[in-house]
Amino acid sequence: MTSPEHDANVTTADAVNDEEHRILASLLEKVRVISAAPDRDVEIMHALTDMYLYAKKHFFDEEALMERLGYPEREHHAALHREFLERTHALVDASLAGKLDFAELSRFLANWFTQHATEEDGKITLFAQRRARGDA
Ligand SMILES: [Fe+2]
Ligand SMILES: [Fe+2]
Known part of the structure; x- marks a missing residue:
């Protein structure tokens, strides 16, 4: 099904998305490396802030890409993004309060990102490819 308002010039889940995923993965890796070392709370907060702001961007x-594509599950997908930001916020607070290990937090972030990028973002790519072939 093609959304009537989609932008016909967007035929793939474009390169910007892949590039942004690479940057986000490297920011998450930075969080992981720092969180594995003891007593680096200030650095970890900087790394988490960088990751969080980039994730928002x-x-x-x-x-916006889903909107241009007319991707039918965009509202559900956007809700997953919001949940991630809210959960990350809550987990950072828990870590600062000493209730959660930063390494544990880092694992949650990396696992979420890997699963989301593969499964959920992958659906956007598949939709864009189907649409490019005229099947969507
Ligand atoms: Fe993504
Ligand atoms: Fe996503």
Whole structure:
């Protein structure tokens, strides 16, 4: 099904998305490396802040891409992005309060990102490819 308002010039889940995923993955890796070392709370907060702000930017761009594509599950997908940001916020607070290990937090972030990028973002790519072939 093609959304009537989609932008016909967007035929792939474009290169910007892949590039942003690479940047986000490297920011998450930075969080992982720092969180594995003891007593680096200030550095880890900087790394988490960088990751969080970039994730927000990426989600904004990806949601705009879904809009242009006329991707039918865009509202559900955007809700997953919001949940991630809220959960990350809560987990950072828990980590600062000493209730959660930063390494554990880092694992949650990396696992979420890997699963989301593969499964959920992958659906956007498949939709864009189907649409490019005229099947969507
Ligand atoms: Fe993404
Ligand atoms: Fe996404």
